[in-house]
Amino acid sequence: MIKLTDVEKTYMMGETEVRALRGLDxxxxxxxxxxxxxxxxxxxxxxxxxxxxxDVPDQGRVLMHDEDISVFSENELAxxxxxxxxxxxxxxxxxxxxxxxxxxxxxxxxQGVSRKERYERGKALLETVGLGDRLEHKPAELSGxxxxxxxxxxxxxxxxxxxxxxxxxxxxxxxxxxGIMDLLKKLNEEGGMTVVIVTHNPNDAGYAGQTxxxxxxxxxxxxxxxxxx
Amino acid sequence: MFLDYLGxxxxxxxxxxxxxxxxxxxxxxxxxxxxxxxxxxxxxxDSILNEFEKLGYNTVTVIPGNINTQRGGFSNAAGDSVDSxxxxxxxxxxxxxxxxxxxTETGLINAEDLEGQAFLRVTGLSESILTxxxxxxxxxxxDQGEVFSFTDDEDQVVLGTEIASExxxxxxxxxxxxxxxxxxxxxxxxxxxxxxxxxxxxxxxSGLFVPYKTMNALYGGGDVASIMLIELSESADVxxxxxxxxxxxxxxxxxxxTITTEEISKRVNNALGTIQIALAGIAAISLLVGGVGVMxxxxxxxxxxxxEIGVMKAVGAKNSSILKLFLIESGLxxxxxxxxxxxxxxxxxxxxxxxxxxxxxxxxxxxxRPALIIGAIAFSFFLGAASGVFPARQAARLQPVxxxxxx
Ligand SMILES: Nc1ncnc2c1ncn2[C@@H]1O[C@H](COP(=O)(O)OP(=O)(O)O)[C@@H](O)[C@H]1O
Ligand SMILES: [Mg+2]
Numbered sequence: 001m002i003k004l005t006d007v008e009k010t011y012m013m014g015e016t017e018v019r020a021l022r023g024l025d026x027x028x029x030x031x032x033x034x035x036x037x038x039x040x041x042x043x044x045x046x047x048x049x050x051x052x053x054x055d056v057p058d059q060g061r062v063l064m065h066d067e068d069i070s071v072f073s074e075n076e077l078a079x080x081x082x083x084x085x086x087x088x089x090x091x092x093x094x095x096x097x098x099x100x101x102x103x104x105x106x107x108x109x110x111q112g113v114s115r116k117e118r119y120e121r122g123k124a125l126l127e128t129v130g131l132g133d134r135l136e137h138k139p140a141e142l143s144g145x146x147x148x149x150x151x152x153x154x155x156x157x158x159x160x161x162x163x164x165x166x167x168x169x170x171x172x173x174x175x176x177x178x179g180i181m182d183l184l185k186k187l188n189e190e191g192g193m194t195v196v197i198v199t200h201n202p203n204d205a206g207y208a209g210q211t212x213x214x215x216x217x218x219x220x221x222x223x224x225x226x227x228x229x
Numbered sequence: 230m231f232l233d234y235l236g237x238x239x240x241x242x243x244x245x246x247x248x249x250x251x252x253x254x255x256x257x258x259x260x261x262x263x264x265x266x267x268x269x270x271x272x273x274x275d276s277i278l279n280e281f282e283k284l285g286y287n288t289v290t291v292i293p294g295n296i297n298t299q300r301g302g303f304s305n306a307a308g309d310s311v312d313s314x315x316x317x318x319x320x321x322x323x324x325x326x327x328x329x330x331x332x333t334e335t336g337l338i339n340a341e342d343l344e345g346q347a348f349l350r351v352t353g354l355s356e357s358i359l360t361x362x363x364x365x366x367x368x369x370x371x372d373q374g375e376v377f378s379f380t381d382d383e384d385q386v387v388l389g390t391e392i393a394s395e396x397x398x399x400x401x402x403x404x405x406x407x408x409x410x411x412x413x414x415x416x417x418x419x420x421x422x423x424x425x426x427x428x429x430x431x432x433x434x435s436g437l438f439v440p441y442k443t444m445n446a447l448y449g450g451g452d453v454a455s456i457m458l459i460e461l462s463e464s465a466d467v468x469x470x471x472x473x474x475x476x477x478x479x480x481x482x483x484x485x486x487t488i489t490t491e492e493i494s495k496r497v498n499n500a501l502g503t504i505q506i507a508l509a510g511i512a513a514i515s516l517l518v519g520g521v522g523v524m525x526x527x528x529x530x531x532x533x534x535x536x537e538i539g540v541m542k543a544v545g546a547k548n549s550s551i552l553k554l555f556l557i558e559s560g561l562x563x564x565x566x567x568x569x570x571x572x573x574x575x576x577x578x579x580x581x582x583x584x585x586x587x588x589x590x591x592x593x594x595x596x597x598r599p600a601l602i603i604g605a606i607a608f609s610f611f612l613g614a615a616s617g618v619f620p621a622r623q624a625a626r627l628q629p630v631x632x633x634x635x636x
Contacts, residue, residue: 046630054543055630075547082545093540093633097244098237107544109233154544 001161001194002028002051007060009046009217020046021057022217028210030161033188034196035208043217044198045166051196052087052164053080082111086155088165092147094139094154100126101135104153111158125153129183145176152183163187165197169204181207231557234550238558241530252526253566255519256612260570260605261577262512268578269585270505271596277497280427281490283364284458287326289471290429290488291319291457291478314485315452318477324465329358329365329458331430332444336437339405342397349392351406351437352430353444355379362458367428374400374415379440386411390419391434407447411439421590457485467491516609519566520616527559527620538624539632548625555621556614563613567606574605 009021020043028034028051036044049055050062053069056077062070069080081087094103104125105118113121126132129149131142139147148168155163165184169177185207188195197204205211213221242249284290293314316330336351354366356379363369369376377385386404388396393416396404402413417433430436445451461470471487478485531538538551578595586593 049630052543054633055628075549078542078545078547081543087543089540089633093536093543095537095540097240102240106541109237110541110544110546110550112230115233158545 001030001032001065002026003061003063004050004057005061005063007047007050007057007062009043009050009055009057020217021050024060024214024217024219026051026212026219026222028194028196030194031188031192032194032210033185033208034194034210034212035205036196036198036212036214037200037205038214038220040200042214044214046217047214048164048166048196048198052085052162053077054085054087082107083158084161086158086160086163088148088151088155088163088168090167090170092139092144092151092171094147094150096139099136099138100131100142100150100153103139103150104157106154107158121157122153125156126150128156129153143176144172145179148172148176148180149183152180156187161194163193163195165195167198167200169199169201174203177201178203234553234557235561238554238561241534242558242561245530248526249562249565252522253519253562253569255515255522256563256566256609257519257570257573259512259514259516259519260567260609261573262515263509264571264574264601264605265578265581265595266508266512267505267601268574268595268597269581270501270508271598271601272578272582272585272594274497274501275596276591276593277501278494281493281497284362284429284490285364285460286490287461287463287465287467288362288490289459289461289467289474291459291474291485292488293455294484294486313453313455314457314478315481316454316457317452318481318485319457319459319474322470322473322477324461324470326460326462327357327361328355328460329362330355330441330454331358331365331456331458332441332448332453333455334444334448336406336447337408338396338437339408340396340398341403343395349437350435351439351444351447353439353441355441358441358458361460365429365458366433367423369433370418370423371415372418372422374413377414377438377440379442384409384411384443385414385439387415387417387438388413389417389432389434389436392437406437406439409447427591516612520563520612523559523562523613523616524620526562527555527617528623530558531555531620531624534624535627535632535635538627539629539635542627542629543633551627552621552625555624556617559617559621560610560614563616564606564610566613567609570609571602571605575602 004024004026007021007024011018011020024047036047038044046055050057053064053072056070056072060070061068069077072080095106098106101119101122105122108118108121123135126135129152131146131149131153134142134146139150142150163184168184169180172180181204184195184197187193197208199205208225210222210224212219291314293312316328319325332353334351335348338347338349358365359369359376372390377387386406388398393399393413398404398413400413400416404411404413417436420432420434461467467489468491471489474487475485541551575597582593582595
């Protein structure tokens with residue numbers, strides 16, 4: 001489904017260039033569960049953003065279903081994200097003025113989906129992630145694990161082909177983290193959704209079919225598990 | 230869609246209530262000032278014009294002298310001061326429905342209660358003045374007795390209330406004008422007792438009124454008037470006839486100037502309009518400050534919500550969606566400021582109107598034109614939205630990845 005060829009990304013930090021990705025190739029098949037691991041600052045998030053059409057590379061190509069999205073306009077990228085991609089972040093990134101239901105349905109609001117349909121989808125998803133009784137709660141009234149579940153529900157609300165999670169368990173305790181990982185695994189296995197996670201946690205990586213190890217913006221090792229760990 | 234955006238914008242305004250209130254304060258004050266000033270000004274304008282309209286738009290007032298060559302007083306072509314004109318000059322002019330004559334002279338007055346004698350203004354009125362032009366005398370409101378009869382040869386007088394008490398006479402009493410005996414047939418209502426209105430003639434309380442014919446008998450000359458009021462037929466072109474009248478008097482001993490209601494309304498409108506624009510302009514400065522306040526708040530909001538903007542973009546919000554969200558938010562701030570300011574403005578001018586009414590002892594009410602109310606609110610909305618344009622554009626252009634990294 002996704003094919004990255006010779007992708008490079010350089011950021012400017014004031015005067016200094018930071019080469020976040022330095023010529024990177026990657027293939028992700030439909031329905032795969034991929035873990036991206038590597039030290040802090042190695043370019044994991046940058047890679048994930050490029051896979052998720054949140055950013056475009058300076059060089060190289062990003063094919064999503066055979067379409068080169070590295071040449072997409074900002075609007076085309078936004079549409080692609082809105083329709084096909086779901087993001088989960090380490091810090092949850094919920095909007096604190098909105099309640100769970102409003103947070104979950106926010107992507108649909110930007111798609112112009114009707115209020116009634118939004119409500120139904122949001123409610124169903126919050127029930128799926130076990131928060132059917134927290135619809136009206138604001139993020140501040142939820143625990144970390146609950147917030148991350150709301151964030152996952154939000155990432156799923158547009159029925160994406162691709163779910164991306166940047167250190168989704170990073171701010172959670174081990175047990176809660178495991179719960180989140182089980183949820184992602186279930187979505188991958190039962191929903192056939194392609195899932196890409198960035199993680200520091202070897203436990204988390206164990207859920208993946210393909211593990212991509214990057215250091216200094218380059219893949220140093222990509223291994224495919226013969227069978228789920 | 231729009232409603233959803235409205236909902237989102239509303240949430241974030243509500244979320245920082247205190248700051249939102251402070252932000253709209255400038256707009257509230259500006260709009261309050263503008264609505265108050267304009268509605269009071271409009272009220273003043275309305276009540277002045279209302280008085281002139283009582284005279285009617287097809288009435289032409291003719292006064293002696295040429296107002297254009299005026300030198301410290303009305304004067305004729307030769308530069309001599311004139312205080313009368315000949316009504317006969319306009320005889321035969323078309324479009325004239327009726328003609329009212331007013332003649333004023335200074336008369337020697339005697340009365341029993343009066344020590345010695347007095348020189349007072351005596352005014353003669355033709356009958357048509359009271360039938361067609363009584364608005365000129367604020368309705369010529371009789372308090373006691375009745376108006377003199379214009380047909381009787383008997384000498385009769387109507388007195389202003391102040392004069393009546395100074396001369397110590399009541400209805401039925403006698404006074405002497407230029408040595409002739411006059412019976413008081415009526416006393417006018419005092420100015421305070423009439424509910425509002427306005428006498429073009431001036432102070433009625435100190436007036437002595439007799440029939441026009443009697444003036445001729447007292448002071449001679451059959452073709453003399455101090456002021457002539459002319460009512461034109463409905464179809465007449467008032468300005469044109471007024472010009473004709475002035476032409477007829479041109480070069481004569483008694484030059485004349487015409488005044489039309491239309492001309493007066495124009496002048497009143499111009500004068501008051503200018504004052505209002507000047508005042509509103511000053512108030513508008515406070516609006517400008519209010520707009521800058523909104524802009525400042527919105528820039529702060531963009532900074533504070535940078536991460537939020539990143540999240541919205543990550544979940545599919547386009548640049549235009551973010552732009553709309555922020556524009557609606559700043560427009561809403563303007564709208565609330567405008568609505569609140571309008572409310573305060575209406576309240577304030579009602580209170581002020583009360584004081585003005587008491588001070589003038591004339592009925593007065595501020596005028597709230599729909600255009601003012603709607604305009605004030607709509608303008609505030611656009612002011613708010615306009616003030617949000619730059620911050621909103623900044624928000625819309627944020628790179629999602631950068632925005633998400635923002636601490
Ligand atoms: N928007 C940016 N501007 C400047 N430097 C950036 C930006 N995003 C990432 N970087 C830099 O690029 C490198 C890779 O970052 P990132 O992909 O976030 O790493 P990771 O997620 O593996 O910790 C880091 O050195 C980081 O500081
Ligand atoms: Mg990272």
